[in-house]
Every structure is written in C-alpha cells, then in structure tokens.
Amino acid sequence: MAEAVLRIFRGTREGGEPVEYRVPVATGMVVLDALHYVQKHQAPDLAVRWNCKAGKCGSCSAEVNGRPRLTCKTRMDTLPQDKPITIFPMKAFPVIKDLVTDVSWNYKVNKKIPPFQPRKGVEWKMYQPDIDRVQEFRKCIECFLCQNVCHVLRDHGKQEEFGGPRFFVRVAGLEMHPLDGLSRTSLLKDELGLGLCNITKCCTEVCPEGIRITDNAIIPLKERVVDEFYDPLLRLVRKIRNAGKPAPE
Amino acid sequence: MNEKYETHEHDVLIIGAGGAGLRAAIEALAQGASVGVICKSLLGKAHTVMAEGGIAAAMANVDQADNWQVHFRDTMRGGKFLNNWRMAQIHAQESSERVRELEQWGALFDRTEDGRILQRAFGGHTFKRLCHVGDRTGLEMIRTLQDRGVQMGFDVYMECTVTRLLKDGDRVAGAFGYWRENGRFVLFKAKSIVVATGGIGKAWSITSNSWEYTGDGMALAYDAGADLMDMEFVQFHPTGMVWPPGVQGILVTEAVRGEGGILRNRLGERFMEKYDPKRMELSTRDVVARAIYTEVREGRGTEHGGAFLDISHKPAEYVKRKLPSMYHQFLELADVDITKEPMEVGPTCHYVMGGVRVEADTAQSSLPGLFAAGEAAAGLHGANRLGGNSLSDLLVFGRRAGLAAAQHAKTTSTPALDGREIEDAERELLTPFERKDGENPYNLHSDLQEVMQAQVGIFRTEEDLQSALTKIGQFKQPSEQFSITGSRMFNPGWHLCRDLKSMLTVSEAVTRSAIARRESRGAHSRIDYPKLDPEWGNKNNVISRRADRMELRQEPIPSIPEDLQALLAEEKGTGA
Structure with a gap:
C-alpha cells in the first residue's frame, strides 16, 4: 500500500510547529481519514473538528497544501504524493490547538443580523422561481472557509468593522426572501462594512457548496446599499413609494 | 461549596443542540424560562444538519386524501404496532403545524406549482408526505431553529x-461536564433538564452517524x-455508501428511492419484487435493509458487497436539482456520476428507535424533572421508524419537552448540588492521565464496533448475542484502565475514554434487550426466532439500573383506545 507523509501543525495559541506522520493510503481515502489514522495510531491527542464526514456540516475546514478545504472532501489521490502534504489550521482565526481554531467571532457577527420578519398580513404562498436564488444562499454549511480567505479578514484583520462573506450570504438570503419585510441595508453599510469588500471573488472560489457568493450575494447587496444611500433620485422615489407600503409586523 | 468550579444556573438546561434540543429551547424561552443549551460540537453541526429526505407531515399539499389518521396508521404499521399509540397520535396531529411554524420563522421549502410546500413520497408513507428542500432538509431546519433561538436569547x-x-x-x-477546548470542569444547576442527545450509532463500525452519537443522553439518564425502553430496535438504513472504503456507511438518502430510484442486484434483477412486491423500493427501511443484506449474502451482491441503486433513468437536470448533495457526494468521493450510472449501496447503522422512556404528553422520564426528546x-x-418521521419527531416532541420542562421549573424550588457526586465525577475524568501503560481507547472502540457490527447487527442469534454480551462485559474492565497522553486541552483521545463508557452502557442495553425478545419484529430480526410472536407484540423491554446492575423487565404496552384501534383494524396481523 502506498504511503503518504503528512506535515500537520501541532501547537496552541502560544506557538507550535508542523510534525510529520506517515500514513498508509487506501483507495478513495480523504484527508480526514488520514487525520483519524494519525489519531488512532500515533497521536491520540491530535485536535481535529469533524462531524458528518460527508461535506454537510462544515466542521473539518483546514488548509491543505496551502489551500483552504474541507478535509472530508479532499481526496488523498488528488494531492501530489511525492512530497509531504501540509495540513494547517485556518489562518484567519486564532488557533486553539492543532487544527482547531477559535471561530466564536462568527457567532457574534451572526447575532447582529435581524432575523426573518414576514410582512404584515402576508399570504404564505411562494413560487419556486422566486425562491431559487434564496435557496442557493441557504445551502451554506458554515465551514467559514470564505471568511478564512477573505483578505479583509485574513490580511487586514478588520473583524471589528467587517462581517465577511458568510454573513453577506446570510443577509442576502433574508433580504431576497419573497415574504420578508425588513430592510438590512444600514446594517450592511454601517455594521457589517460591506463597502470594504472589493469583489476579488476569493470567497466564491473556496465555497464547497458552490455558492456564487460575490456575483449573487455581495454585488446585489452592494447595489441595494448604493441605491439606498448614494442615489438621491432613487432615494426620493423609494421614499414616496414606501409611504403607502405596510410596515413589517 | 462549589466555588472551585465555573457554575451556570438555568430554569431549563438542554443537553443537545440538534432539532429536538433547539425546538425545546425555543418553547422553554417562549414560556419565560431561562434556558441553557449545551452541545458537544459547535452550534449548527448536530446530526440534524445531515438529515436529507424531509419532514413527514400530513399537510395534503400534493395528495389531498392525506390526513393525520393515515399518518398515524402508517407510523404504527411501520413500527409493527409496538409504538406508544399516544405519541404516534400527537405526532401525526401536530407535525403539520410544526412545519408551518418553521416556514414562518424563515425556512424555505421546495414549492408546489401553486406555491405551497412540496411533498415527496417516502418508504412506508401512503401518500406524498415529506416536506423537503432538495436533499438538505436538515440543514434548512437546523439553521431556522438556530437563528430563532439565538434571537430569542438562549445561552449556548x-x-x-x-x-x-x-x-x-x-x-x-x-449536570457536570468539561469544556472540550481547555478540559476545565463546569457545573450546571437546573430545575429541569432535557436530554436531546440523539443516538448511539458510533458503537457500530458501519454507520452513518458522527463521532457525537455515543448514546450519552441515554447513558446519563440510565x-x-x-x-430506557425498546433498546433492541436499531435501524439499519438500507442505503449507505459501500465504496471506496473510507466512505463506507455514509448515508444515501431514501429520497433517491422517493424520487424513483430502483434497486437491482448484480444479475440485474429488481429484487424488491421478492420481498415486498406491493411497495417495492418504497417498502419500510427494515424490509429493504434485510433484502439488500440477503441478496449480498446469497451471492448476488455487487463487486463491493452492496446492491445497485439507479436513478439515471430520470433526466440529469432533475436529479441534480432534487438530489444535489447525492450527486456531488458520489462524484467527488466515489467517481460515480449518478445521472449516468448506478450507485453501490448497502445497509448502515443509522438510528435507534429505543431510548429514554417518557410520558407521551410531557416527554418526562421516570425521573422527576428529567425530560427526553428526539x-x-x-x-x-x-420497532421501526419511517423515513421522515424523525425530523417531525424532533419538532413535535422537542416543543412538548420544552413546554413541560419550563412548566416543571415554575413549580419547583432551586435544587442543591451534592459535593461528593461532583468530586466523584471529577475523579472519573482525571484517572486516565494518572495511569501509565493503560489501554488505548481507540483500540477498544474498534473492538466494540466490530462486535456490535458482527453480532448485534441486522440478523441476530442467541449465540451471537450472548457472545457479544460477554465481550461487552470484558470491555468494561479495560475501559476503566485507559491511559492517555497529552494535556487536557482539546484532547480527542481523552474525550473518547468517557464517550466509550456511554457506548458500553447502551451497547449492553441493546444486547440484553435483543436477547430477551425471542421473535422478529421491525428492525429486530432473529434468525432463531424468525416469526412475529403476538405475545411479544404487547410488551416493551424496559431497562433500569438497580445498584450497579442492569435490570431488564417487560411491561405491557398501553392499550389503544377504540377509535384509534378502528383505524388500525385492517392492518393488524400482517407479517414482520
């Protein structure tokens, strides 16, 4: 059986270094299988998050050969076997131990977002073509790989001012819900710092669910913010239109 | 007294943050209780997130003849009439309202042409009944509940x-526990506790379950x-992946068959004709799992020991739309394009029908203040769960558990914690660090999984079960002699030591119950007692702890009122 060498980061907030482990490679094996092999045979205290092992829960994110991936969906046979495979924790989040990072910041951002609020007296009917685009956003499994690669967070550390792609996707899902009656544009502009995104599409590239984050969520939301706050004519038109609209319940 | 420990106090403490735990939390909050929710993983990663096919509710959006009575009958029939009739009634009556509620909280189900929630066919359901979102219904459900609960303000x-x-x-x-991150101990004080910890599948080697499913809640309650009740009934889902080895056991949703998928053996025969000619691929899970197992055992299995499941006769775009995660799962993990070629599938340990014994209306266990749901x-x-009845179960009984737990908390004084119990709980967790050259917990886990897979699987015999029971007993000793390396910081080997203790408890309960039930019913198939025994149709196996021994007894099932009996009349007496 072929053998692979893994170079896995071992350490904590205080520091650490990669440690090499040799792992036999079986047919169809994924990186998470290799990590479990190391746990069982060589390092029982190797810290790894995982749950479903089927790409549905978004727990096992890491950087494999420098690329942010779900380790449960990364096949060993897609990686070059002639050199060590490096496995590091997500860089944009503080390390807790080994491959486990502190992602609690995401949960704090999520709390700022006002939930779905149906328009008053709404009839509970929706048509598939009207919800297709929202269902795309709701495929998000919260692996936080998009947050990890977003340079506003990763390189510039703007966690205080910026919500990150994951939460633009969440807000897009609410804003474009056909029965939602709330506007979240000022939240996007002021608290989630949507303007800081300069649409490099790094988030879209790493999304394991294939959500077109930049094109379908971020750009339309940016347009909404522009319309709302920076287009005086549209602003006036909307103000007049909204005068007759029912308020959210 | 407890200054030594970080302590949190709540009216209602919920252990588990899947569908049942979150729905319980929402209801308890709505009752004005202070609520704490504990989960072993991050919020939103519980097993519910992996549920694929849908939520069963007799909304009659697609098949207008559907109603709660038919759903009730299907559920009882699927469970071989061993179900608690009152729970089956409440479930059938309330699930539609629970689904509508999810929609009002922002969930977006697939739609019918006229704009209502779309429903699909599933095994054992007379009508098209499963409300769904492609094949990621559980994700939609857990996000909706999670966002609702967070906004209402529970502590997680x-x-x-x-x-x-x-x-x-x-x-x-x-409750006493530890933080996975740093290994520090933590105390929770609560008037009511809801156990919503899910199942036990991690005690088997081929399983669709994650690392969390170690039977914690049942073992804690025990x-x-x-x-505990009905522990012999473990569901093997007929369709798990069988190849390549690393993905063995990963779930292939029943929705594949619900959308028209066909099962064939190596010879190309549509073998369900032999096992259930009426319902074919949409027979109940126990029947389909046994059928696949039998085909393989008799030499008609696929190259990797499974059956072929084929949906490629449907248009590719339709398959990608209705089964997107199956499409990607097979393409990426098995190099199989399911729009063009069949999948290879085989049974995988998926669900346990048994668990904490509860009162139907309140979800309260036999211990005052302790509730269980899901x-x-x-x-x-x-004796067997219908697909789709789990997500609805979580909503219906999660809500009822949260409601009853909050009410119980209102009428109860603040309890006191016992210092000696706490010290003992701490000692138990620390001993693996003190020992040198003890057992490796990973090896013992593999040994247990192999025993449960081989001897407490789909088909069972007295001999195998007795042998398994002896081995489980032998495993207990080494489980008290683990040694572990590393620190208390996020140390999975250390965590497994304690999880194994729960797995051994539930494995023993399953095996003892399976030995006692000398008949075949639902998911429990005895080669040495292949027939349904009417005597056993009136009894549940109940497990409880007496001193340090596991005691098993039989209790009569509650008798069904006449009006409900009439709904079942023409169904009783059909075979296993």
Missing part, C-alpha cells in the same frame, strides 16, 4: 460535554435512575 455552551447528571434526592438538580427518547417509532 458549545463544545462542552456533560459526563454526569446530578441529583437532589430523587429529582434532577444539574445512570441517574431513569428507565432520537434520545423511545416510544414514537416502535
């Missing part, structure tokens, strides 16, 4: 494992003195 304790329930006399008083509770599904 993520990556925290409870290792003991604490009592004040005969009622629950709190240790605290509550009854997979951790027993009763609704009897």
Whole structure:
C-alpha cells in the first residue's frame, strides 16, 4: 500500500510547529481519514473538528497544501504524493490547538443580523422561481472557509468593522426572501462594512457548496446599499413609494 | 461549596443542540424560562444538519386524501404496532403545524406549482408526505431553529460535554461536564433538564452517524435512575455508501428511492419484487435493509458487497436539482456520476428507535424533572421508524419537552448540588492521565464496533448475542484502565475514554434487550426466532439500573383506545 507523509501543525495559541506522520493510503481515502489514522495510531491527542464526514456540516475546514478545504472532501489521490502534504489550521482565526481554531467571532457577527420578519398580513404562498436564488444562499454549511480567505479578514484583520462573506450570504438570503419585510441595508453599510469588500471573488472560489457568493450575494447587496444611500433620485422615489407600503409586523 | 468550579444556573438546561434540543429551547424561552443549551460540537453541526429526505407531515399539499389518521396508521404499521399509540397520535396531529411554524420563522421549502410546500413520497408513507428542500432538509431546519433561538436569547455552551447528571434526592438538580477546548470542569444547576442527545450509532463500525452519537443522553439518564425502553430496535438504513472504503456507511438518502430510484442486484434483477412486491423500493427501511443484506449474502451482491441503486433513468437536470448533495457526494468521493450510472449501496447503522422512556404528553422520564426528546427518547417509532418521521419527531416532541420542562421549573424550588457526586465525577475524568501503560481507547472502540457490527447487527442469534454480551462485559474492565497522553486541552483521545463508557452502557442495553425478545419484529430480526410472536407484540423491554446492575423487565404496552384501534383494524396481523 502506498504511503503518504503528512506535515500537520501541532501547537496552541502560544506557538507550535508542523510534525510529520506517515500514513498508509487506501483507495478513495480523504484527508480526514488520514487525520483519524494519525489519531488512532500515533497521536491520540491530535485536535481535529469533524462531524458528518460527508461535506454537510462544515466542521473539518483546514488548509491543505496551502489551500483552504474541507478535509472530508479532499481526496488523498488528488494531492501530489511525492512530497509531504501540509495540513494547517485556518489562518484567519486564532488557533486553539492543532487544527482547531477559535471561530466564536462568527457567532457574534451572526447575532447582529435581524432575523426573518414576514410582512404584515402576508399570504404564505411562494413560487419556486422566486425562491431559487434564496435557496442557493441557504445551502451554506458554515465551514467559514470564505471568511478564512477573505483578505479583509485574513490580511487586514478588520473583524471589528467587517462581517465577511458568510454573513453577506446570510443577509442576502433574508433580504431576497419573497415574504420578508425588513430592510438590512444600514446594517450592511454601517455594521457589517460591506463597502470594504472589493469583489476579488476569493470567497466564491473556496465555497464547497458552490455558492456564487460575490456575483449573487455581495454585488446585489452592494447595489441595494448604493441605491439606498448614494442615489438621491432613487432615494426620493423609494421614499414616496414606501409611504403607502405596510410596515413589517 | 462549589466555588472551585465555573457554575451556570438555568430554569431549563438542554443537553443537545440538534432539532429536538433547539425546538425545546425555543418553547422553554417562549414560556419565560431561562434556558441553557449545551452541545458537544459547535452550534449548527448536530446530526440534524445531515438529515436529507424531509419532514413527514400530513399537510395534503400534493395528495389531498392525506390526513393525520393515515399518518398515524402508517407510523404504527411501520413500527409493527409496538409504538406508544399516544405519541404516534400527537405526532401525526401536530407535525403539520410544526412545519408551518418553521416556514414562518424563515425556512424555505421546495414549492408546489401553486406555491405551497412540496411533498415527496417516502418508504412506508401512503401518500406524498415529506416536506423537503432538495436533499438538505436538515440543514434548512437546523439553521431556522438556530437563528430563532439565538434571537430569542438562549445561552449556548458549545463544545462542552456533560459526563454526569446530578441529583437532589430523587429529582434532577444539574449536570457536570468539561469544556472540550481547555478540559476545565463546569457545573450546571437546573430545575429541569432535557436530554436531546440523539443516538448511539458510533458503537457500530458501519454507520452513518458522527463521532457525537455515543448514546450519552441515554447513558446519563440510565445512570441517574431513569428507565430506557425498546433498546433492541436499531435501524439499519438500507442505503449507505459501500465504496471506496473510507466512505463506507455514509448515508444515501431514501429520497433517491422517493424520487424513483430502483434497486437491482448484480444479475440485474429488481429484487424488491421478492420481498415486498406491493411497495417495492418504497417498502419500510427494515424490509429493504434485510433484502439488500440477503441478496449480498446469497451471492448476488455487487463487486463491493452492496446492491445497485439507479436513478439515471430520470433526466440529469432533475436529479441534480432534487438530489444535489447525492450527486456531488458520489462524484467527488466515489467517481460515480449518478445521472449516468448506478450507485453501490448497502445497509448502515443509522438510528435507534429505543431510548429514554417518557410520558407521551410531557416527554418526562421516570425521573422527576428529567425530560427526553428526539432520537434520545423511545416510544414514537416502535420497532421501526419511517423515513421522515424523525425530523417531525424532533419538532413535535422537542416543543412538548420544552413546554413541560419550563412548566416543571415554575413549580419547583432551586435544587442543591451534592459535593461528593461532583468530586466523584471529577475523579472519573482525571484517572486516565494518572495511569501509565493503560489501554488505548481507540483500540477498544474498534473492538466494540466490530462486535456490535458482527453480532448485534441486522440478523441476530442467541449465540451471537450472548457472545457479544460477554465481550461487552470484558470491555468494561479495560475501559476503566485507559491511559492517555497529552494535556487536557482539546484532547480527542481523552474525550473518547468517557464517550466509550456511554457506548458500553447502551451497547449492553441493546444486547440484553435483543436477547430477551425471542421473535422478529421491525428492525429486530432473529434468525432463531424468525416469526412475529403476538405475545411479544404487547410488551416493551424496559431497562433500569438497580445498584450497579442492569435490570431488564417487560411491561405491557398501553392499550389503544377504540377509535384509534378502528383505524388500525385492517392492518393488524400482517407479517414482520
């Protein structure tokens, strides 16, 4: 059986270094299988998050050969076997131990977002073509790989001012819900710092669910913010239109 | 007294943050209770997120003849009439309202042409009944509940494992556990506790279950003195992936068959014709799992020991739309394009019908103040669960558990915690660090999985079960002699030591119950007792702790009122 060498980061907030482990490679094996092999045979205290092992829960994110991936969906046979495979924790989040990072910041951002609020007296009917685009956003499994690669967070550390792609996707899902009656544009502009995104599409590239984050969520939301706050004519038109609209319940 | 430990106090403490736990939390909050939710993983990663096919509710959006009575009958029939009739009634009556509620909280189900929630066919359901979102219904459900609960304001304790329930006399008083991140101990004080910890599948080697499914809630409740029931009924889902080896056991949703998927053996025969000619691929899970197993055993299996499941006769775009995650799962993990070629599938340990014995209306266990809901509770599904009835179970009984727990908390004084119990709980967790050259918990886990897979699987015999029971007994000793390396910081080997203790408890309960039930019913198939025995149709196996021994007894199932009996009349007496 072929053998692979893994170079896995071992350490904590205080520091650490990669440690090499040799792992036999079986047919169809994924990186998470290799990590479990190391746990069982060589390092029982190797810290790894995982749950479903089927790409549905978004727990096992890491950087494999420098690329942010779900380790449960990364096949060993897609990686070059002639050199060590490096496995590091997500860089944009503080390390807790080994491959486990502190992602609690995401949960704090999520709390700022006002939930779905149906328009008053709404009839509970929706048509598939009207919800297709929202269902795309709701495929998000919260692996936080998009947050990890977003340079506003990763390189510039703007966690205080910026919500990150994951939460633009969440807000897009609410804003474009056909029965939602709330506007979240000022939240996007002021608290989630949507303007800081300069649409490099790094988030879209790493999304394991294939959500077109930049094109379908971020750009339309940016347009909404522009319309709302920076287009005086549209602003006036909307103000007049909204005068007759029912308020959210 | 407890200044030594970080302590949190709540009216209602919920252990588990899947569908049942979150729905319980929402209801308890709505009742004005202060609510704490503890989960072993991050919020939103519980097993519910992996549920694929849908939520069963007789909304009659697609098949207008559907109603709760038919759903009730299907559920009882699927459970071989061993179900708690009252739970089956409540479930059938309330699930539609629970689904509508999800929609009002922002969930977006697939739609019918006229704009209502779309429903699909599933095994054992007379009508098209499963409300769904492609094949990621569980994700939609858990996000909706999670966002609702967070906005309502529960406290979430993520990556925290409870290792003991604490009592004040005969009622629950709190819980003791550790933070996975740093290994520090934590105390919870609560008037009511809801166990919503899911199942036990991690005790088997081929399983669709994640690392979390180690039977914690059932073992905690059992240790605290509550009854367990129906533990012999373990569901093997007919369709798990069988190839390549690393993905063995990963779930292939029943929705593939619901959308028209066909099962064939190596010879190309549509073998369900032999096992259930009427319902074919949409027979109940126990029947389909046995059928595939039998085909393989008799030499008609595929190259990798499974059956072929084919949906490629449907248009490729339709398959990608209705089964997107199956499409990607097979393409990426098995190099199989399911729009063009069949999948290879075989049974995988998926669900346990048994669990904590509860009162139907309140979800309260035999221990005052302790409630259980979802997979951790027993009763609704009897001897076999229908697909889609789990997500609805979580909503219906999660809500009822939260409601009753909050009400219980209102009429109860603040309990006191027992210092000695706490010290003992701490000692138990620390000993693996003190020992040198003890057992490696990973090896013992593999050994247990192999025994359960080989001897307490789909087909069972007295001989195998007795052998398994002996081995489980032998495993207990090494499980008290683990040694572990590394620190208390996020140390999975250390965590497994405690999880194994729960797995051994539930494995023993399953095996003892399976030995006792000398008949074949639903998911419990005895080669040495292949027939349904009417005598056993009136009894549940109940497990409880007496001193340090596991005691098994039989209790009569509650008798069904006449009006409900009439609904079942023409169904009774059909075979296993």
